[in-house]
Amino acid sequence: MSEYSGKNAVITGGSSGIGFATAELLVDAGARVVITGRSRATLDAAAERLGENALAVRSDVASLPDLDAVAARVRDGLGTVDALFVNAGITSATPFASTTEETFDESFAINVKGAFFTVQKLAPLLSTGAGVVLTTSAANVMGMLETSVYAAGKAALRSMARSLSRELLPRRIRVNAISPGPVDTGILENTMTKEAADQFKAERVAENPMGRFGTPEEVARAMAFLAFDATYTTGTELAVDGGITQL
Template sequence: MGRYSDKNAVITGGASGMGFAMAKLLVEGGARVVITGRSQATLDAARERLGNNAVAVRGDVASLSDLDVLADRVKSELGAIDALFVNAGIATLTPFESVTEEVYDELFAINVKGAFFTVQRLAALLSTGAGVVLTTSVANVMGMPETSVYAAGKAALRSMARSLSRELLSRGIRVNAVSPGPIDTGILDAMMTEEAAAQFKAERVADNPMRRFGTPDEVARAAVFLAFDATYTTGSEFAVDGGATQL
Protein backbone atom coordinates (compact mmCIF):
# COMPACT_ATOMS: atom_id res chain seq x y z
CA MET A 1 0.00 0.00 0.00
CA GLY A 2 1.48 3.32 -1.09
CA ARG A 3 0.94 6.59 0.70
CA TYR A 4 -1.54 7.75 -1.95
CA SER A 5 -2.97 4.37 -2.96
CA ASP A 6 -6.55 5.43 -2.27
CA LYS A 7 -6.24 8.88 -3.86
CA ASN A 8 -7.31 10.30 -7.23
CA ALA A 9 -5.68 13.37 -8.75
CA VAL A 10 -5.91 15.53 -11.86
CA ILE A 11 -2.91 17.50 -13.12
CA THR A 12 -3.27 19.96 -15.99
CA GLY A 13 -0.02 20.43 -17.84
CA GLY A 14 1.02 17.09 -16.39
CA ALA A 15 2.97 15.66 -19.31
CA SER A 16 6.24 17.50 -18.74
CA GLY A 17 8.24 19.63 -16.32
CA MET A 18 6.80 20.30 -12.87
CA GLY A 19 3.44 18.76 -13.74
CA PHE A 20 5.03 15.49 -14.77
CA ALA A 21 7.08 15.47 -11.56
CA MET A 22 3.81 15.82 -9.59
CA ALA A 23 2.25 12.96 -11.54
CA LYS A 24 5.30 10.74 -11.06
CA LEU A 25 5.41 11.37 -7.30
CA LEU A 26 1.74 10.54 -6.93
CA VAL A 27 1.74 7.46 -9.17
CA GLU A 28 4.77 6.09 -7.35
CA GLY A 29 2.76 6.54 -4.14
CA GLY A 30 -0.12 4.51 -5.57
CA ALA A 31 -2.49 7.28 -6.70
CA ARG A 32 -4.54 7.20 -9.87
CA VAL A 33 -3.81 10.29 -11.95
CA VAL A 34 -5.29 12.02 -14.98
CA ILE A 35 -2.84 14.29 -16.79
CA THR A 36 -3.59 16.78 -19.55
CA GLY A 37 -1.59 18.60 -22.19
CA ARG A 38 -1.83 19.97 -25.71
CA SER A 39 0.75 17.70 -27.36
CA GLN A 40 -0.42 14.16 -28.00
CA ALA A 41 3.15 12.95 -28.50
CA THR A 42 4.28 14.40 -25.17
CA LEU A 43 1.23 12.94 -23.43
CA ASP A 44 1.85 9.50 -24.93
CA ALA A 45 5.47 9.55 -23.77
CA ALA A 46 4.44 10.65 -20.27
CA ARG A 47 1.72 8.02 -20.07
CA GLU A 48 4.19 5.29 -21.02
CA ARG A 49 6.62 6.41 -18.32
CA LEU A 50 3.92 6.71 -15.65
CA GLY A 51 2.30 3.33 -16.24
CA ASN A 52 -1.21 2.00 -15.83
CA ASN A 53 -2.23 4.27 -12.96
CA ALA A 54 -2.13 7.28 -15.28
CA VAL A 55 -4.64 8.40 -17.88
CA ALA A 56 -3.65 11.01 -20.47
CA VAL A 57 -6.28 13.36 -21.91
CA ARG A 58 -5.32 15.76 -24.68
CA GLY A 59 -6.85 19.21 -24.40
CA ASP A 60 -6.30 22.95 -24.18
CA VAL A 61 -7.33 24.55 -20.88
CA ALA A 62 -8.18 27.75 -22.77
CA SER A 63 -10.99 25.83 -24.51
CA LEU A 64 -14.11 25.39 -22.40
CA SER A 65 -15.30 22.56 -24.63
CA ASP A 66 -12.00 20.75 -23.99
CA LEU A 67 -12.48 21.27 -20.26
CA ASP A 68 -15.97 19.80 -20.50
CA VAL A 69 -14.49 16.75 -22.23
CA LEU A 70 -11.88 16.53 -19.48
CA ALA A 71 -14.53 16.69 -16.75
CA ASP A 72 -16.52 13.89 -18.38
CA ARG A 73 -13.40 11.75 -18.75
CA VAL A 74 -12.30 12.37 -15.17
CA LYS A 75 -15.75 11.43 -13.91
CA SER A 76 -15.70 8.16 -15.84
CA GLU A 77 -12.10 7.28 -15.00
CA LEU A 78 -11.81 8.46 -11.39
CA GLY A 79 -15.19 9.50 -10.06
CA ALA A 80 -14.33 11.81 -7.16
CA ILE A 81 -11.08 13.82 -7.08
CA ASP A 82 -8.92 14.17 -3.97
CA ALA A 83 -6.45 16.64 -5.49
CA LEU A 84 -6.52 19.03 -8.43
CA PHE A 85 -3.25 20.56 -9.60
CA VAL A 86 -3.91 23.56 -11.84
CA ASN A 87 -0.50 23.63 -13.43
CA ALA A 88 -0.99 24.20 -17.17
CA GLY A 89 0.54 27.43 -18.34
CA ILE A 90 2.91 29.12 -20.76
CA ALA A 91 5.78 31.51 -20.13
CA THR A 92 6.59 34.05 -22.82
CA LEU A 93 9.41 36.50 -22.15
CA THR A 94 8.53 39.64 -24.12
CA PRO A 95 9.81 43.21 -23.66
CA PHE A 96 7.01 45.60 -22.74
CA GLU A 97 7.31 47.50 -26.02
CA SER A 98 7.04 44.29 -28.05
CA VAL A 99 3.92 42.81 -26.44
CA THR A 100 1.19 42.31 -29.02
CA GLU A 101 -2.50 41.77 -28.46
CA GLU A 102 -2.06 38.17 -29.57
CA VAL A 103 0.69 37.53 -27.00
CA TYR A 104 -1.35 39.19 -24.25
CA ASP A 105 -4.53 37.28 -25.09
CA GLU A 106 -2.79 33.90 -25.32
CA LEU A 107 -1.07 34.32 -21.95
CA PHE A 108 -4.27 35.30 -20.18
CA ALA A 109 -6.39 32.72 -22.00
CA ILE A 110 -4.19 29.85 -20.88
CA ASN A 111 -2.73 31.02 -17.58
CA VAL A 112 -5.75 32.82 -16.08
CA LYS A 113 -8.95 31.92 -17.91
CA GLY A 114 -7.79 28.32 -18.25
CA ALA A 115 -7.02 28.03 -14.55
CA PHE A 116 -10.32 29.54 -13.45
CA PHE A 117 -12.48 27.35 -15.64
CA THR A 118 -10.45 24.24 -14.86
CA VAL A 119 -11.45 24.63 -11.23
CA GLN A 120 -15.03 25.56 -12.12
CA ARG A 121 -15.56 22.60 -14.46
CA LEU A 122 -14.02 20.06 -12.07
CA ALA A 123 -15.34 21.49 -8.80
CA ALA A 124 -18.36 19.19 -8.72
CA LEU A 125 -16.01 16.19 -8.69
CA LEU A 126 -13.89 17.39 -5.76
CA SER A 127 -14.45 15.32 -2.64
CA THR A 128 -14.87 16.77 0.84
CA GLY A 129 -11.41 17.60 2.14
CA ALA A 130 -9.90 17.79 -1.33
CA GLY A 131 -6.98 20.09 -2.09
CA VAL A 132 -6.64 22.40 -5.09
CA VAL A 133 -3.16 23.73 -5.89
CA LEU A 134 -2.57 26.53 -8.39
CA THR A 135 0.91 27.04 -9.87
CA THR A 136 1.87 30.70 -9.61
CA SER A 137 5.40 32.14 -9.89
CA VAL A 138 7.85 34.38 -8.06
CA ALA A 139 7.35 36.75 -11.00
CA ASN A 140 4.08 37.87 -9.43
CA VAL A 141 5.97 39.70 -6.67
CA MET A 142 9.42 40.43 -8.10
CA GLY A 143 8.91 42.82 -11.02
CA MET A 144 11.18 40.92 -13.39
CA PRO A 145 11.95 42.37 -16.85
CA GLU A 146 10.16 41.05 -19.93
CA THR A 147 7.48 39.35 -17.82
CA SER A 148 4.87 42.10 -17.44
CA VAL A 149 1.95 40.13 -18.90
CA TYR A 150 3.06 36.76 -17.56
CA ALA A 151 3.60 38.16 -14.07
CA ALA A 152 0.20 39.89 -14.08
CA GLY A 153 -1.45 36.59 -14.94
CA LYS A 154 0.35 34.81 -12.13
CA ALA A 155 -0.67 37.57 -9.73
CA ALA A 156 -4.26 36.93 -10.82
CA LEU A 157 -3.80 33.28 -9.86
CA ARG A 158 -2.49 34.33 -6.45
CA SER A 159 -5.67 36.33 -5.93
CA MET A 160 -7.72 33.43 -7.25
CA ALA A 161 -6.25 31.12 -4.61
CA ARG A 162 -7.73 33.38 -1.96
CA SER A 163 -11.13 33.97 -3.53
CA LEU A 164 -11.68 30.36 -4.56
CA SER A 165 -10.71 29.31 -1.04
CA ARG A 166 -13.70 31.26 0.24
CA GLU A 167 -15.95 29.97 -2.53
CA LEU A 168 -15.17 26.31 -1.79
CA LEU A 169 -14.58 26.41 1.96
CA SER A 170 -18.14 25.41 2.81
CA ARG A 171 -17.47 22.08 1.07
CA GLY A 172 -14.28 21.51 3.06
CA ILE A 173 -12.11 22.08 -0.01
CA ARG A 174 -8.79 23.90 0.41
CA VAL A 175 -7.22 26.05 -2.32
CA ASN A 176 -3.55 27.02 -2.16
CA ALA A 177 -0.79 28.04 -4.54
CA VAL A 178 2.76 26.83 -5.06
CA SER A 179 5.08 29.58 -6.28
CA PRO A 180 8.18 28.28 -8.06
CA GLY A 181 11.30 30.36 -8.48
CA PRO A 182 13.99 29.41 -10.98
CA ILE A 183 13.33 25.74 -11.74
CA ASP A 184 15.36 23.68 -14.19
CA THR A 185 12.58 22.29 -16.40
CA GLY A 186 14.30 22.78 -19.75
CA ILE A 187 11.80 25.43 -20.84
CA LEU A 188 14.43 28.17 -21.03
CA ASP A 189 16.46 26.17 -23.51
CA ALA A 190 13.37 25.77 -25.67
CA MET A 191 12.42 29.45 -25.47
CA MET A 192 15.83 31.08 -25.96
CA THR A 193 19.03 30.72 -27.88
CA GLU A 194 21.71 28.70 -26.12
CA GLU A 195 23.67 31.87 -25.31
CA ALA A 196 20.65 33.77 -24.00
CA ALA A 197 19.53 30.81 -21.88
CA ALA A 198 22.99 30.45 -20.37
CA GLN A 199 23.13 34.16 -19.52
CA PHE A 200 19.64 34.14 -17.99
CA LYS A 201 20.45 31.09 -15.88
CA ALA A 202 23.72 32.61 -14.67
CA GLU A 203 21.91 35.79 -13.62
CA ARG A 204 19.22 33.88 -11.75
CA VAL A 205 21.78 31.72 -9.95
CA ALA A 206 23.83 34.77 -8.96
CA ASP A 207 20.72 36.48 -7.54
CA ASN A 208 19.44 33.41 -5.68
CA PRO A 209 20.28 32.99 -1.98
CA MET A 210 20.83 29.25 -2.52
CA ARG A 211 22.91 29.92 -5.65
CA ARG A 212 21.18 27.28 -7.73
CA PHE A 213 18.10 26.37 -9.69
CA GLY A 214 15.45 24.21 -8.09
CA THR A 215 14.26 20.91 -9.51
CA PRO A 216 10.79 19.87 -10.67
CA ASP A 217 10.79 17.25 -7.90
CA GLU A 218 11.20 19.96 -5.26
CA VAL A 219 8.15 21.80 -6.60
CA ALA A 220 6.21 18.53 -6.83
CA ARG A 221 6.84 17.68 -3.18
CA ALA A 222 5.64 21.13 -2.10
CA ALA A 223 2.51 20.94 -4.27
CA VAL A 224 1.60 17.47 -3.02
CA PHE A 225 2.13 18.62 0.57
CA LEU A 226 -0.34 21.46 0.01
CA ALA A 227 -2.85 19.11 -1.59
CA PHE A 228 -2.79 16.35 1.01
CA ASP A 229 -0.93 17.25 4.19
CA ALA A 230 -1.57 20.96 4.76
CA THR A 231 -5.00 20.28 6.20
CA TYR A 232 -5.20 23.53 8.19
CA THR A 233 -3.99 25.74 5.34
CA THR A 234 -6.05 27.46 2.68
CA GLY A 235 -5.64 30.60 0.58
CA SER A 236 -1.87 30.54 1.00
CA GLU A 237 1.03 30.74 -1.43
CA PHE A 238 4.04 28.51 -0.76
CA ALA A 239 7.30 29.83 -2.26
CA VAL A 240 9.68 27.22 -3.66
CA ASP A 241 12.37 29.60 -4.82
CA GLY A 242 15.60 29.12 -2.88
CA GLY A 243 14.68 32.10 -0.72
CA ALA A 244 14.52 34.54 -3.64
CA THR A 245 11.34 36.26 -2.44
CA GLN A 246 12.06 35.87 1.26
CA LEU A 247 15.69 36.86 1.86
Protein backbone atom coordinates in the same frame (compact mmCIF):
# COMPACT_ATOMS: atom_id res chain seq x y z
CA MET B 1 0.00 0.65 2.14
CA SER B 2 1.43 3.34 -0.14
CA GLU B 3 1.07 6.94 1.02
CA TYR B 4 -1.49 7.95 -1.60
CA SER B 5 -3.16 4.61 -2.21
CA GLY B 6 -6.84 5.13 -3.03
CA LYS B 7 -6.32 8.83 -3.87
CA ASN B 8 -7.27 10.35 -7.23
CA ALA B 9 -5.54 13.38 -8.73
CA VAL B 10 -5.78 15.54 -11.85
CA ILE B 11 -2.78 17.50 -13.11
CA THR B 12 -3.09 19.95 -15.98
CA GLY B 13 0.17 20.44 -17.79
CA GLY B 14 1.16 17.06 -16.41
CA SER B 15 3.19 15.66 -19.29
CA SER B 16 6.47 17.44 -18.52
CA GLY B 17 8.35 19.53 -15.99
CA ILE B 18 6.80 20.15 -12.58
CA GLY B 19 3.49 18.60 -13.60
CA PHE B 20 5.11 15.33 -14.67
CA ALA B 21 7.30 15.22 -11.56
CA THR B 22 4.14 15.59 -9.44
CA ALA B 23 2.37 12.86 -11.39
CA GLU B 24 5.34 10.53 -10.98
CA LEU B 25 5.54 11.18 -7.23
CA LEU B 26 1.83 10.44 -6.76
CA VAL B 27 1.71 7.36 -8.99
CA ASP B 28 4.78 5.90 -7.29
CA ALA B 29 2.99 6.39 -3.96
CA GLY B 30 -0.16 4.58 -5.08
CA ALA B 31 -2.44 7.29 -6.49
CA ARG B 32 -4.42 7.23 -9.73
CA VAL B 33 -3.66 10.28 -11.85
CA VAL B 34 -5.10 12.00 -14.91
CA ILE B 35 -2.63 14.24 -16.72
CA THR B 36 -3.48 16.72 -19.45
CA GLY B 37 -1.48 18.61 -22.06
CA ARG B 38 -1.64 19.93 -25.59
CA SER B 39 0.87 17.60 -27.26
CA ARG B 40 -0.40 14.08 -27.94
CA ALA B 41 3.12 12.76 -28.46
CA THR B 42 4.41 14.23 -25.18
CA LEU B 43 1.35 12.93 -23.32
CA ASP B 44 1.76 9.42 -24.72
CA ALA B 45 5.42 9.34 -23.72
CA ALA B 46 4.57 10.56 -20.22
CA ALA B 47 1.76 8.02 -19.81
CA GLU B 48 4.06 5.19 -20.85
CA ARG B 49 6.58 6.23 -18.21
CA LEU B 50 3.90 6.58 -15.51
CA GLY B 51 2.26 3.21 -16.10
CA GLU B 52 -1.23 1.84 -15.73
CA ASN B 53 -2.32 4.14 -12.90
CA ALA B 54 -2.09 7.18 -15.19
CA LEU B 55 -4.53 8.36 -17.85
CA ALA B 56 -3.43 10.99 -20.39
CA VAL B 57 -6.05 13.32 -21.89
CA ARG B 58 -5.16 15.77 -24.65
CA SER B 59 -6.59 19.17 -23.78
CA ASP B 60 -6.00 22.88 -24.26
CA VAL B 61 -7.01 24.63 -21.03
CA ALA B 62 -7.88 27.76 -22.98
CA SER B 63 -10.69 25.81 -24.68
CA LEU B 64 -13.84 25.35 -22.58
CA PRO B 65 -15.07 22.44 -24.75
CA ASP B 66 -11.74 20.73 -24.09
CA LEU B 67 -12.18 21.28 -20.35
CA ASP B 68 -15.71 19.85 -20.52
CA ALA B 69 -14.22 16.78 -22.22
CA VAL B 70 -11.57 16.47 -19.51
CA ALA B 71 -14.22 16.64 -16.80
CA ALA B 72 -16.19 13.87 -18.52
CA ARG B 73 -13.09 11.66 -18.83
CA VAL B 74 -12.18 12.28 -15.19
CA ARG B 75 -15.73 11.47 -14.05
CA ASP B 76 -15.72 8.23 -16.05
CA GLY B 77 -12.16 7.24 -15.20
CA LEU B 78 -11.77 8.33 -11.57
CA GLY B 79 -15.22 9.26 -10.29
CA THR B 80 -14.14 11.76 -7.67
CA VAL B 81 -10.97 13.82 -7.31
CA ASP B 82 -8.96 14.26 -4.11
CA ALA B 83 -6.35 16.67 -5.51
CA LEU B 84 -6.43 19.06 -8.45
CA PHE B 85 -3.14 20.58 -9.60
CA VAL B 86 -3.76 23.55 -11.88
CA ASN B 87 -0.34 23.61 -13.43
CA ALA B 88 -0.77 24.20 -17.18
CA GLY B 89 0.76 27.45 -18.34
CA ILE B 90 3.12 29.16 -20.72
CA THR B 91 6.11 31.38 -20.07
CA SER B 92 6.65 34.46 -22.19
CA ALA B 93 9.49 36.95 -21.90
CA THR B 94 8.63 39.99 -23.99
CA PRO B 95 9.75 43.61 -23.65
CA PHE B 96 6.92 45.92 -22.57
CA ALA B 97 7.20 48.16 -25.65
CA SER B 98 7.01 45.31 -28.15
CA THR B 99 4.36 43.13 -26.48
CA THR B 100 1.58 42.42 -28.96
CA GLU B 101 -2.11 41.96 -28.33
CA GLU B 102 -1.79 38.38 -29.52
CA THR B 103 0.95 37.65 -26.98
CA PHE B 104 -1.08 39.25 -24.19
CA ASP B 105 -4.27 37.39 -25.08
CA GLU B 106 -2.57 34.01 -25.41
CA SER B 107 -0.83 34.37 -22.04
CA PHE B 108 -4.01 35.32 -20.18
CA ALA B 109 -6.14 32.77 -22.04
CA ILE B 110 -3.92 29.91 -20.88
CA ASN B 111 -2.48 31.11 -17.57
CA VAL B 112 -5.55 32.85 -16.12
CA LYS B 113 -8.74 31.95 -17.97
CA GLY B 114 -7.57 28.35 -18.32
CA ALA B 115 -6.86 28.05 -14.61
CA PHE B 116 -10.19 29.57 -13.55
CA PHE B 117 -12.30 27.34 -15.76
CA THR B 118 -10.24 24.25 -14.95
CA VAL B 119 -11.30 24.66 -11.32
CA GLN B 120 -14.89 25.53 -12.27
CA LYS B 121 -15.33 22.51 -14.55
CA LEU B 122 -13.74 20.02 -12.15
CA ALA B 123 -15.15 21.44 -8.90
CA PRO B 124 -18.26 19.21 -9.03
CA LEU B 125 -15.98 16.17 -8.96
CA LEU B 126 -13.87 17.31 -5.99
CA SER B 127 -14.40 15.22 -2.89
CA THR B 128 -15.09 16.72 0.54
CA GLY B 129 -11.75 17.86 1.94
CA ALA B 130 -10.01 17.89 -1.44
CA GLY B 131 -7.03 20.12 -2.14
CA VAL B 132 -6.57 22.42 -5.13
CA VAL B 133 -3.11 23.80 -5.93
CA LEU B 134 -2.57 26.65 -8.40
CA THR B 135 0.91 27.17 -9.86
CA THR B 136 1.96 30.82 -9.63
CA SER B 137 5.54 32.11 -9.89
CA ALA B 138 8.11 34.12 -8.00
CA ALA B 139 7.77 36.59 -10.88
CA ASN B 140 4.42 37.77 -9.54
CA VAL B 141 6.12 39.61 -6.66
CA MET B 142 9.53 40.52 -8.10
CA GLY B 143 9.03 43.06 -10.89
CA MET B 144 11.36 41.26 -13.29
CA LEU B 145 12.27 42.68 -16.69
CA GLU B 146 10.31 41.51 -19.74
CA THR B 147 7.76 39.56 -17.70
CA SER B 148 4.99 42.14 -17.23
CA VAL B 149 2.26 40.09 -18.93
CA TYR B 150 3.37 36.74 -17.50
CA ALA B 151 3.82 38.15 -13.98
CA ALA B 152 0.43 39.87 -14.05
CA GLY B 153 -1.23 36.59 -14.96
CA LYS B 154 0.52 34.77 -12.13
CA ALA B 155 -0.49 37.54 -9.70
CA ALA B 156 -4.07 36.97 -10.84
CA LEU B 157 -3.70 33.32 -9.87
CA ARG B 158 -2.44 34.36 -6.43
CA SER B 159 -5.60 36.40 -5.96
CA MET B 160 -7.68 33.56 -7.35
CA ALA B 161 -6.32 31.19 -4.70
CA ARG B 162 -7.81 33.44 -2.03
CA SER B 163 -11.15 34.00 -3.75
CA LEU B 164 -11.70 30.37 -4.71
CA SER B 165 -10.78 29.35 -1.17
CA ARG B 166 -13.78 31.32 0.07
CA GLU B 167 -16.02 29.96 -2.70
CA LEU B 168 -15.19 26.32 -1.99
CA LEU B 169 -14.69 26.40 1.78
CA PRO B 170 -18.31 25.35 2.51
CA ARG B 171 -17.38 22.00 0.90
CA ARG B 172 -14.17 21.86 2.98
CA ILE B 173 -12.14 22.15 -0.22
CA ARG B 174 -8.84 23.97 0.29
CA VAL B 175 -7.27 26.12 -2.45
CA ASN B 176 -3.62 27.11 -2.20
CA ALA B 177 -0.86 28.27 -4.53
CA ILE B 178 2.67 27.06 -5.09
CA SER B 179 5.16 29.72 -6.19
CA PRO B 180 8.24 28.22 -7.85
CA GLY B 181 11.35 30.28 -8.30
CA PRO B 182 14.00 29.26 -10.83
CA VAL B 183 13.37 25.60 -11.63
CA ASP B 184 15.15 23.75 -14.41
CA THR B 185 12.23 22.24 -16.35
CA GLY B 186 13.54 22.74 -19.88
CA ILE B 187 10.83 25.28 -20.71
CA LEU B 188 13.31 28.12 -21.18
CA GLU B 189 15.00 26.33 -24.05
CA ASN B 190 11.61 25.99 -25.73
CA THR B 191 10.79 29.68 -25.48
CA MET B 192 14.22 31.35 -25.91
CA THR B 193 17.36 30.93 -27.96
CA LYS B 194 20.04 28.83 -26.27
CA GLU B 195 22.14 31.94 -25.68
CA ALA B 196 19.25 33.82 -24.07
CA ALA B 197 18.32 30.81 -21.94
CA ASP B 198 21.91 30.38 -20.76
CA GLN B 199 22.17 34.06 -19.86
CA PHE B 200 18.83 34.02 -18.03
CA LYS B 201 19.85 30.95 -16.03
CA ALA B 202 23.21 32.44 -15.07
CA GLU B 203 21.52 35.62 -13.85
CA ARG B 204 18.97 33.71 -11.80
CA VAL B 205 21.62 31.51 -10.16
CA ALA B 206 23.77 34.55 -9.33
CA GLU B 207 20.95 36.33 -7.49
CA ASN B 208 19.48 33.29 -5.73
CA PRO B 209 20.36 32.90 -2.03
CA MET B 210 20.77 29.13 -2.47
CA GLY B 211 22.92 29.65 -5.56
CA ARG B 212 21.16 27.12 -7.76
CA PHE B 213 18.05 26.20 -9.67
CA GLY B 214 15.46 24.01 -8.01
CA THR B 215 14.37 20.67 -9.40
CA PRO B 216 10.86 19.69 -10.51
CA GLU B 217 10.91 16.98 -7.85
CA GLU B 218 11.43 19.53 -5.08
CA VAL B 219 8.41 21.51 -6.24
CA ALA B 220 6.36 18.32 -6.63
CA ARG B 221 6.89 17.42 -2.97
CA ALA B 222 5.68 20.86 -1.93
CA MET B 223 2.64 20.58 -4.20
CA ALA B 224 1.72 17.22 -2.71
CA PHE B 225 2.07 18.67 0.78
CA LEU B 226 -0.39 21.47 0.01
CA ALA B 227 -2.85 19.13 -1.67
CA PHE B 228 -2.92 16.35 0.91
CA ASP B 229 -1.13 17.19 4.15
CA ALA B 230 -1.74 20.90 4.80
CA THR B 231 -5.25 20.27 6.11
CA TYR B 232 -5.44 23.50 8.12
CA THR B 233 -4.13 25.71 5.33
CA THR B 234 -6.13 27.48 2.64
CA GLY B 235 -5.72 30.63 0.55
CA THR B 236 -1.96 30.74 1.01
CA GLU B 237 0.99 30.82 -1.39
CA LEU B 238 4.01 28.65 -0.62
CA ALA B 239 7.27 29.93 -2.08
CA VAL B 240 9.58 27.18 -3.35
CA ASP B 241 12.27 29.44 -4.76
CA GLY B 242 15.59 29.06 -2.97
CA GLY B 243 14.73 32.09 -0.86
CA ILE B 244 14.78 34.63 -3.70
CA THR B 245 11.50 36.31 -2.69
CA GLN B 246 12.14 36.04 1.04
CA LEU B 247 15.79 36.91 1.73
